[in-house]
Amino acid sequence: MADIKAINNNKKSDENDDILIVNNIEVVYSHVILVLKGVSLNVRKGGITALLGGNGAGKSTTLKAISTLLASERGQVTKGSVKFKDEYIHELDPSQLVKKGVIQVMEGRHCFEHLTVEENLLTGAYTRSNAKEVKLDLERVYNYFPRLRDRRTSQAGYTSGGEQQMIAIGRALMAKPTMILLDEPSMGLAPQLVKQIFEIVKEINKKEGVTILLAEQNTNIALQYAEYAYILENGRVVMEGSAESMRDNEDVKEFYLGISGEGRQSFKDVKQYRRRKRWL
Amino acid sequence: MSVDLLNFIETVLNGLMSGVMYSLVALGFVLIFKASGVFNFAQGVFALFAALTLVGYQTGQVPFAHLINELFGTNYHHWYASMPNFLAIILTMITMIALAWVIERLVLKHLINQEPIILFMATIGLAFVLEGVGDLMWGSNVKVLDVGIPSGGSEWLEQATIGLAPEGSDYYGMYVDVLNVWASVIAVVLVVSLALFSQYTKTGRALRAVADDHQAALSVGISLRTIWVLVWAISGFIAMVAGIMWGTESGVQFSLSLIALKALPVLILGGFTSIPGAIIGGLMIGVGEKLAEIYIGGFFQIGALENWFAYVMALVFLLFRPQGLFGEKIIERV
Numbered sequence: 001m002a003d004i005k006a007i008n009n010n011k012k013s014d015e016n017d018d019i020l021i022v023n024n025i026e027v028v029y030s031h032v033i034l035v036l037k038g039v040s041l042n043v044r045k046g047g048i049t050a051l052l053g054g055n056g057a058g059k060s061t062t063l064k065a066i067s068t069l070l071a072s073e074r075g076q077v078t079k080g081s082v083k084f085k086d087e088y089i090h091e092l093d094p095s096q097l098v099k100k101g102v103i104q105v106m107e108g109r110h111c112f113e114h115l116t117v118e119e120n121l122l123t124g125a126y127t128r129s130n131a132k133e134v135k136l137d138l139e140r141v142y143n144y145f146p147r148l149r150d151r152r153t154s155q156a157g158y159t160s161g162g163e164q165q166m167i168a169i170g171r172a173l174m175a176k177p178t179m180i181l182l183d184e185p186s187m188g189l190a191p192q193l194v195k196q197i198f199e200i201v202k203e204i205n206k207k208e209g210v211t212i213l214l215a216e217q218n219t220n221i222a223l224q225y226a227e228y229a230y231i232l233e234n235g236r237v238v239m240e241g242s243a244e245s246m247r248d249n250e251d252v253k254e255f256y257l258g259i260s261g262e263g264r265q266s267f268k269d270v271k272q273y274r275r276r277k278r279w280l
Numbered sequence: 281m282s283v284d285l286l287n288f289i290e291t292v293l294n295g296l297m298s299g300v301m302y303s304l305v306a307l308g309f310v311l312i313f314k315a316s317g318v319f320n321f322a323q324g325v326f327a328l329f330a331a332l333t334l335v336g337y338q339t340g341q342v343p344f345a346h347l348i349n350e351l352f353g354t355n356y357h358h359w360y361a362s363m364p365n366f367l368a369i370i371l372t373m374i375t376m377i378a379l380a381w382v383i384e385r386l387v388l389k390h391l392i393n394q395e396p397i398i399l400f401m402a403t404i405g406l407a408f409v410l411e412g413v414g415d416l417m418w419g420s421n422v423k424v425l426d427v428g429i430p431s432g433g434s435e436w437l438e439q440a441t442i443g444l445a446p447e448g449s450d451y452y453g454m455y456v457d458v459l460n461v462w463a464s465v466i467a468v469v470l471v472v473s474l475a476l477f478s479q480y481t482k483t484g485r486a487l488r489a490v491a492d493d494h495q496a497a498l499s500v501g502i503s504l505r506t507i508w509v510l511v512w513a514i515s516g517f518i519a520m521v522a523g524i525m526w527g528t529e530s531g532v533q534f535s536l537s538l539i540a541l542k543a544l545p546v547l548i549l550g551g552f553t554s555i556p557g558a559i560i561g562g563l564m565i566g567v568g569e570k571l572a573e574i575y576i577g578g579f580f581q582i583g584a585l586e587n588w589f590a591y592v593m594a595l596v597f598l599l600f601r602p603q604g605l606f607g608e609k610i611i612e613r614v
Contacts, residue, residue, distance in 0.1 A: 072392055072498055103501070110493050111496070113492050120489075122485060123489045123502070124500050126501055127500075127501040175501060
């Protein structure tokens, strides 16, 4: 795509390093609504890659296209391909994909409300059969999230938003994934808690070597933790680059971080300005 | 004990017993509703179909015999004279599982993520199709079902209670149908094993997870389709048990499918999502009906109160406790 503004020149050179390659996918909902208009991205193995963008940009759709959860929402990948470890995955179903090591943590947590916290975590290991290993992994998850250990017997529906996010991430971890698609972990959480969650995500990424593809509206925090980022707008990738270069980019500062040359601006002014100047 | 009191106890006892029969039907509804959010209108027809199939296997009927004979001018009726009950029940069970699989393939698979009302309509269609298939396969005549469950009044109870009435009174002991006692025992075993299964096994946990959140269940790699086949198969099994009980009591006839309507008030009382609710609701309806028939009906000289009293009870519940006695509270985070 010619209109992609690659601001980072030392773009990842080693193609074999990419665990996931999304090649120009187009997604249509209910056979008529075109949501993704050719999205391509590469996710480096063992890293944290961020997908940024506003509401309706197509972040969640991209993740669901990868995890193949789209089908249950009447969505369909009509063009392009998704390759995970040299294998095309866009025609598999979610349970096959989880077995291959790709799991999605959905936006809005989606805990099983009437199951206890521990049962929630155990459902994550549904595709695994070695009970001993599962037990060890449960301990591991409790070590990452000690708060869940304290609440193991309460119904998930009665836990707080932060705890539910922990349950959702812990549950995904129980599947022993090689890659987690993390959709909007900051949603509806206090800034303090967001930071805490991101710290744990980083730790999981480092210690377990789990590759993370993160969709986030909170550009600021996402760019602090990710190494590489894509910005989506209107179903297209409009910009990509290393997190560092993104943070320094004037347009990103302006549009997504709300900082202009004169320091922080009111969001109202940003919107005004944005109407005149667009990337596309 | 006075005769009045003894009569009251007898009424309650009989109410409890017939309540168990209602519970058995309601149970099938609850399971499917919990796991797939579908109100399976075809549950009653399931029971009918299971009972028909069981009789068919027992007596060695050739499926679709009428159709085949009509088309090819042949004259097939029976393969064999009889089959052991045990074997026939196992075969019926397998048939019900196969039926669940076929339904998933042909109907449910195409309706994933549709509105509940669409799924409901689909089950209405299913009910009629299945009734037609049952007719075509096994014929529409009323059949006798006997799998060796004893029935008739319990002599033991009659003898035991005859002495309780005061000397010289005109009392002949209590009447309780043994078949109903058996139904109760079987229902208890069923419910306990279901509860253990869904509480303590991995598949049971997955089942409850699916009931809570389809999307999330998908995302952790639970295959909805496998779970649905499983749930429909279990419901098919419960329908078979209900079909056997009802079929033994009143013969296998097509009005059997109407027991689904009796399960509705049970579900409204007990809550659509609760297994204990289905049991308690069934018992309450059973007892309420019998008591109303004898006491209210007797007092006001109204006949056949039993047939519609359950719906009145359901109506009262809808007014004052719409989620039912044990319906799941909708968890809302504050």
